[in-house]
Amino acid sequence: MKRFLxxxxxxxxxxxxxxxxxxxxxxxxxxxxxxYLQHVTxxxxxxxxxxxxxxxxxVEIAPDDGTHFYNEVRPKYYDLRGLGRRxxxxxxxxxxxxxxxxxxxxxxxxMQGVLNADNRxxxxxxxxxxxxxxxxxxxxxxxxxxxxDHLKFAVVNDMHEHDSVxxxxxxxxxxxxxxxLFNGDMTSSIDKEEDVVTNYLSSAGExxxxxxxLYIVRGNHEFRGNDxxxxxxxxxxxxxxxxxxxxxxxxxxIVLDSGEDKPDSDIxxxxxxxxxxYVREEAEWLKEVVRSEDFLNAETRIVFxxxxxxxxxxxxxxxxxxxxxxxxxxAGIDLMLCAHIHKHRVDPIGTTDARFPVVCNRNQTLxxxxxxxxxxxxxxxxxxxxxxxxxxxxxxSFK
Ligand SMILES: [Fe+2]
Numbered sequence: 388m389k390r391f392l393x394x395x396x397x398x399x400x401x402x403x404x405x406x407x408x409x410x411x412x413x414x415x416x417x418x419x420x421x422x423y424l425q426h427v428t429x430x431x432x433x434x435x436x437x438x439x440x441x442x443x444x445x446v447e448i449a450p451d452d453g454t455h456f457y458n459e460v461r462p463k464y465y466d467l468r469g470l471g472r473r474x475x476x477x478x479x480x481x482x483x484x485x486x487x488x489x490x491x492x493x494x495x496x497x498m499q500g501v502l503n504a505d506n507r508x509x510x511x512x513x514x515x516x517x518x519x520x521x522x523x524x525x526x527x528x529x530x531x532x533x534x535x536d537h538l539k540f541a542v543v544n545d546m547h548e549h550d551s552v553x554x555x556x557x558x559x560x561x562x563x564x565x566x567x568l569f570n571g572d573m574t575s576s577i578d579k580e581e582d583v584v585t586n587y588l589s590s591a592g593e594x595x596x597x598x599x600x601l602y603i604v605r606g607n608h609e610f611r612g613n614d615x616x617x618x619x620x621x622x623x624x625x626x627x628x629x630x631x632x633x634x635x636x637x638x639x640x641i642v643l644d645s646g647e648d649k650p651d652s653d654i655x656x657x658x659x660x661x662x663x664x665y666v667r668e669e670a671e672w673l674k675e676v677v678r679s680e681d682f683l684n685a686e687t688r689i690v691f692x693x694x695x696x697x698x699x700x701x702x703x704x705x706x707x708x709x710x711x712x713x714x715x716x717x718a719g720i721d722l723m724l725c726a727h728i729h730k731h732r733v734d735p736i737g738t739t740d741a742r743f744p745v746v747c748n749r750n751q752t753l754x755x756x757x758x759x760x761x762x763x764x765x766x767x768x769x770x771x772x773x774x775x776x777x778x779x780x781x782x783x784s785f786k
Contacts, residue, residue, distance in 0.1 A: 416500030420584040421592025425623040427600040429488035433623040444479040444498040451491040489532035493525035534636035544570035544726030545750030560595040571606025571693030580617040606693040639685030645694035648703035670710040677718035688720040695725035
């Protein structure tokens, strides 16, 4: 009888233990949003990604010299948003600095999932994970050169959450462009911050942006939804605002934040907008930009603005006309590339208050730009990814 009771006790213990083991879910940290490049300069770049669970992260860098990635200990770069303490979270933003211009490097995003953080006592990690993002080998990034004779870049706008269309537009984009720019309204409303990941950023990272610099322009719809302000956490723009400049040698680009389309006081703005003071502050910044050495020394100057200027149009159009166009008219630019109206439109010089051409790209369709010292050639694609129109403008008049 005693032996029977002992056996029963052991069997019961084993069964309970097996049941407990079944209830322990083994967690692995993995990327959720593919990594994408932001703010690439001659000596630095930022890579941003998200994970499926809270994690601490870092990036490892190696030269593109044929050595195995594990040939030696590679330099590590950490997420410094924690001001010296490594952030535990799902959004990871690591800036890599101290690089050489015009040089290709390999990088790996590295992470450890955090199962439990008990204040000062302990942190329980998952196993570490280093990601070969593409092609089962470390991803490559090339810093900007000091000068360029030629640039090829692509623009889309007003995708309004059509991730599958974005994927079709960029299905062959890997390695094809010097940069890609999203010219606003990639979402219709940012109700949850994951929207920016699922609607376009993860596809961008998967298809091209892990290796190709991505610039993002704010559209009026990026002002909408409960998590609209979190949208900016997913960017790293030069200068740290939603309006900024960047340059590729003698080619200079200005990115404007053209605000909401209706007045701040409009009932549909829910009493939550302060766009007008913000774009007035932006106009003061623009006055400084056109006085900067980079602008004055540039041979080609192109401006991106989601909303096009129209003095008699909606409030947003009028604000662009009144606040930005006079500064740009005075300073001199080659061209403004816009979006927002969901159709192709060309406003030649003399047809609006702008003393430069304004070109609007259709919604959800690709615009490919081929730029050299003398001309900008634009190929406009249709919804079947076929070129339906080409335009060429003379540029370089500011030599
Ligand atoms: Fe828009």
